[in-house]
Amino acid sequence: MADLPPDSLGETEAVIDGDLESLILYRDGEGGVRAWINTCPHAGRRLDYAPGKFLRTKKGELVCAVHGATFALPEGNCVAGPCRGECLCVVAVHVEDGLVRLGDNATAAE
Numbered sequence: 001m002a003d004l005p006p007d008s009l010g011e012t013e014a015v016i017d018g019d020l021e022s023l024i025l026y027r028d029g030e031g032g033v034r035a036w037i038n039t040c041p042h043a044g045r046r047l048d049y050a051p052g053k054f055l056r057t058k059k060g061e062l063v064c065a066v067h068g069a070t071f072a073l074p075e076g077n078c079v080a081g082p083c084r085g086e087c088l089c090v091v092a093v094h095v096e097d098g099l100v101r102l103g104d105n106a107t108a109a110e
Contacts, residue, residue, distance in 0.1 A: 004100075006031070009062065011038060011052035014102055016091065022046060023091055024054070024062075025100060028074050033100050036076050036088035040064040043082075047071075 004010045010025040022038035038046050049065035062071040069081030076088035092103035
């Protein structure tokens with residue numbers, strides 16, 4: 001968790017429902033962490049332009065590197081672009097002993 005400064009985005013992988021998924025992690029300014037599947041609802045492509053490298057607006061919103069859909073943080077809802085009104089797929093996480101842990105239906109990738 002220390003590698004993820006406040007108001008920053010990161011990428012990790014986890015097995016969810018038997019499938020290896022890329023996840024976006026967002027650490028808010030209060031130390032909480034949110035996670036979403038790293039897939040744009042518009043075209044089903046990853047949001048990062050390179051593994052773990054994300055584009056952000058001057059307002060701090062997350063921008064899909066492929067078609068420019070813009071997502072508000074920390075909510076993950078699309079506020080501009082081709083999938084306006086849709087949301088990123090939430091993954092339940094919590095911080096325990098300084099580590100980001102997934103919900104019961106997921107296990108961290110090794």
